[in-house]
Amino acid sequence: MHGFFPILSDIVTGQGWQRFLSLMLYAIILCFQGEDAFAVGEKELEDRPNIILLMGDDHGWEEVAYNGHPYLKTPCLDAMASTGLRLDHFYAHPSCSPTRGSILTGRHPNRYGVFRPGYSLRPGEVTIAHLLQEAGYATAHFGKWHVGPVKKSSPTSPGAMGFDTWLSHDNFFELDPVFSRNGGPPKTFDGESSAILIEQAIDYIETQQQAELPFFTVIWFGSPHEPYSGIESDLKLYQDLPGKYAKLEVSLTSNETGQRVRRPLRDVLIERYAEITAMDRSIGKLRTALKAMGLRDNTLLWYCGDNGIPPSGLRASRFRGLKGKVYENGIRVPGIIEWPRGIPRPRVSTLNAVTSDILPTLCALAGARTPDLPLDGIDLTPLLKGNMKERGAPIAFWNFPVRRSEEDMARPYIDPELQKGTTPLVKQMGGLFTRNFRNHHHPAIRKKDFQGARAILVDHYKLVVDGDQGSGTELFDLKKDPGETNNLAMTFPGLVQRLSRQLREWQGGVMNSLMERDAP
Numbered sequence: 001m002h003g004f005f006p007i008l009s010d011i012v013t014g015q016g017w018q019r020f021l022s023l024m025l026y027a028i029i030l031c032f033q034g035e036d037a038f039a040v041g042e043k044e045l046e047d048r049p050n051i052i053l054l055m056g057d058d059h060g061w062e063e064v065a066y067n068g069h070p071y072l073k074t075p076c077l078d079a080m081a082s083t084g085l086r087l088d089h090f091y092a093h094p095s096c097s098p099t100r101g102s103i104l105t106g107r108h109p110n111r112y113g114v115f116r117p118g119y120s121l122r123p124g125e126v127t128i129a130h131l132l133q134e135a136g137y138a139t140a141h142f143g144k145w146h147v148g149p150v151k152k153s154s155p156t157s158p159g160a161m162g163f164d165t166w167l168s169h170d171n172f173f174e175l176d177p178v179f180s181r182n183g184g185p186p187k188t189f190d191g192e193s194s195a196i197l198i199e200q201a202i203d204y205i206e207t208q209q210q211a212e213l214p215f216f217t218v219i220w221f222g223s224p225h226e227p228y229s230g231i232e233s234d235l236k237l238y239q240d241l242p243g244k245y246a247k248l249e250v251s252l253t254s255n256e257t258g259q260r261v262r263r264p265l266r267d268v269l270i271e272r273y274a275e276i277t278a279m280d281r282s283i284g285k286l287r288t289a290l291k292a293m294g295l296r297d298n299t300l301l302w303y304c305g306d307n308g309i310p311p312s313g314l315r316a317s318r319f320r321g322l323k324g325k326v327y328e329n330g331i332r333v334p335g336i337i338e339w340p341r342g343i344p345r346p347r348v349s350t351l352n353a354v355t356s357d358i359l360p361t362l363c364a365l366a367g368a369r370t371p372d373l374p375l376d377g378i379d380l381t382p383l384l385k386g387n388m389k390e391r392g393a394p395i396a397f398w399n400f401p402v403r404r405s406e407e408d409m410a411r412p413y414i415d416p417e418l419q420k421g422t423t424p425l426v427k428q429m430g431g432l433f434t435r436n437f438r439n440h441h442h443p444a445i446r447k448k449d450f451q452g453a454r455a456i457l458v459d460h461y462k463l464v465v466d467g468d469q470g471s472g473t474e475l476f477d478l479k480k481d482p483g484e485t486n487n488l489a490m491t492f493p494g495l496v497q498r499l500s501r502q503l504r505e506w507q508g509g510v511m512n513s514l515m516e517r518d519a520p
Contacts, residue, residue, distance in 0.1 A: 048366050049339060050299040051132070052201075052286070053103065053218045053358070056279055057096060057144055057172055057225040060309035061332040062317060063276060071269075073237055073277050076284030077303065080338045084301075085347050085384060090335025091354040091457070092307050094324050094399060099306040099355050100147050100220070104128055104161065106359030106370070106377040108396065111513035113413065113439045115400040120148035120437035122413055123155040126371040128359045129162025129216065135368035138213040140204050141166040142197045143220040144173070148437050149421045152183025155414060156437075159183060163218075167200050170421035171435045173222040174229050174255065178423050186423045192231050193222050194275075194282040202289045209293055214366075221282075223275035226312050227253035227426055230274025237277060238270040245269060245315065252312040258428035265315070272313045287338075298341045300365070304355065305333030320484040326397045326455040326467050327484055342384055351388060352457055353380060354395045374509060374518055394458045396506050401452040410440040445511045456503040463499040473500070 062069055066078040066086070092099040097117045098109035104127040109115065112122045129139045141158040148156025150168040158166035159182065167179045177193040178186045189196045201219050208215040245266035252268060254261040283303065290296040308330040310323040321327025335353065337343065342365075356377030363370045364381045376396070382388035412419075414437075421435040429435070442449075455464045460479035467474060475489040475496050489496050512518055 047298070048214050049342065050205075050214050050295060051137075051216045051362055051366070052299060052301050053220075054283060054286075054301060054303040055100075055103075055218075055220045056276070056303075056305045056334075057220070057222055058307060058310050058313065058323060059224060059276065059279075059305035059334060060307075060313075060317075060323075060329065061090075061305070061319070061334055063224075063305075063309065063313075064334050067334070071238065071241060072273055074280040076280045076287065077334065077336065080283070080287075080301065080303065080336045081346075083340075083346050084336055084338030085343050085349060087304075087335030087337065087349050087351075087353050089350050089352045090304060090333055091331050091352065091395060091397075092305060092333045093355070093397060094307055094326055094330045094453075096144075096225075096306045097146050100145075101125075102354070102356045102376070103358050104147065106356050106375045107373065107513070108356065108376045108398070108510055110398055110400045110510050111374070111376075111518075113442070113514060114147060115402050117146065118435060118437055120414065120419060120439045121156045121161065122439055123160065125161075126373065127161045128362055129158075129218075131162075131359070131363055131368045131371070132216040132366055133162050133164065135366050136214065137216040137366065138208045138211065139163045139165075139216045140201070141168055141218045141220075142201050142204075143167075143193075143218075144169055144171065144222055145220070146171050146435075149419060150180045150183060151422050154183070154418055157183055165204065167197075169222070169423045169425070170437075171423070171425050172225040172427075173423075174227065174426055175231075177222065178425075180423055192278050194279040195285070197221065198282040198286050202286065205289070205295070206293065209295065216362075216366075219286075220306075221279050223279045224272050224313065226268075226272070226310065227255045228268060228271030228275055228312075229255060230271050230278060234274035234277050235270055238273045241266050241269055241273075250312045253427045255426055258426050258433060268312055269315060296340060298339075300337065300339040300342065302335075302337050302358065304335045306355075307331065308333065318483055321467070324399075326399065326453045326464060328478070328482060331397055337384065339384070347386065349383060351383060352391050352395055352459075353383070356395075374513060391459070394456050394502060394506070396454070396456045396503060398454040398507065398510070399452045401448065406443075407438065407440050410443055413439040413441055441516075442511075442514045445515060449511060450504065450507050454503060454507070456499050456506070458499060458502075461495065461499070463496060463503065465500070465503070475499070 064074045064077050066081045095117050098114050101109040101114040105125050133139045141163040145168045150157050167181050173193050176190050178188050180186050246264045248265040249262045250265050290299050308323045317329050319329035321329040357380050360377050361380040364379045378393050419437040424433045453466050462476045464474040473489050474487045476484045
């Protein structure tokens with residue numbers, strides 16, 4: 001990004017207007033932020049990185065070669081991990097829609113009613129796309145959205161949530177995916193879905209390079225979510241998986257019928273691993289394209305998964321639980337930040353970090369404001385610079401006790417017609433091959449609302465309450481016991497009491513947000 005004055009001549013000829021208006025809007029925002037904001041000068045604006053967020057769908061922590069997986073081939077993610085900042089204790093939420101909400105808002109998803117997959121954002125939420133758009137970034141979304149319909153009329157579409165342009169799906173997708181461009185009619189794209197998303201994103205980035213705008217691009221893959229499929233060359237890579245996996249059967253969606261079917265785990269893993277390798281290859285293509293365009297040095301790539309491994313993909317694990325659980329295998333995911341200019345030497349961090357940290361971190365890097373709302377994430381820029389030794393702030397997880405019968409009687413937050421999805425997918429649900437969304441006004445704060453599986457992580461101690469039905473209160477030392485096998489609750493009752501109180505106080509703040517009491 002060049003300075004302000006070189007674009008004046010372009011304005012006369014009708015070029016550079018988008019960038020000019022963005023800079024003017026950002027200057028006005030700085031004026032209202034007070035004198036301290038003017039410490040951000042033209043050089044700092046020029047140095048702001050381009051930002052690309054990449055996320056796999058149901059991609060667990062162990063499913064990369066650099067974390068010791070015995071079969072998976074992920075050379076591009078391995079390369080990122082060996083040159084950038086490897087986040088070995090990076091967390092998402094137990095399922096996909098909540099995690100996506102946390103990335104967009106920097107807030108725990110229960111604050112605005114994204115309790116489970118299929119729940120939409122609320123239109124009043126301030127997203128990272130809004131904030132970076134406001135700060136002069138071009139913003140685009142590609143792939144899985146799953147926090148509301150992507151159609152143009154939706155008040156929670158990518159466009160309504162701050163993205164200038166989008167090529168998106170309401171939910172997940174397989175080979176030959178169907179996407180909506182900027183909320184228009186769904187269209188089929190022939191080919192492998194990860195490659196299609198990256199090709200479309202590269203075309204977009206080339207356009208933004210010509211416009212000289214810094215860009216914020218979100219690419220949320222549909223892989224490796226089931227039902228699984230892969231191209232022949234990727235499937236061949238995993239034909240030597242041990243025969244012992246053929247003796248086990250798992251339940252997943254049939255690509256032919258959209259209904260549940262049981263299949264041998266070995267066949268399923270071959271397809272799942274093929275999807276992960278295809279996604280990995282597409283990330284490599286993006287890194288190569290950025291280098292060719294001269295953008296790689298000051299482009300921040302942040303990769304993570306959206307939750308842990310689902311039952312259909314679970315081979316074996318050093319961790320407890322799976323997708324949907326607040327134990328490690330449900331919430332710990334691969335995390336890598338590659339940014340040659342900002343992170344010139346490879347490092348490995350065992351500091352706890354979470355998807356809610358993405359918004360405050362990117363706002364700090366972009367010189368953007370943060371919303372005047374309770375945030376659950378923290379600014380990780382000191383970690384990127386190598387100056388952060390302790391997190392300090394806890395990380396909390398909570399599967400809200402959804403009661404669908406009560407919700408059906410509650411007042412919808414959004415007109416149900418606007419919550420209907422349009423992009424088809426393989427998996428049938430409720431007789432539909434599309435997905436609809438829901439969000440409701442919460443009627444009142446009740447004692448039973450504080451139930452549900454929940455956990456709080458402070459340093460290397462993790463308190464889990466009702467993680468499994470009837471499991472009660474558990475305390476784990478993840479440094480000594482990452483598999484969460486040794487319950488220390490009876491050994492350290494004082495720590496249990498302190499963390500329990502901290503967790504309950506945090507839940508009270510979340511409920512306050514859910515009741516719409518923290519709007520500015």
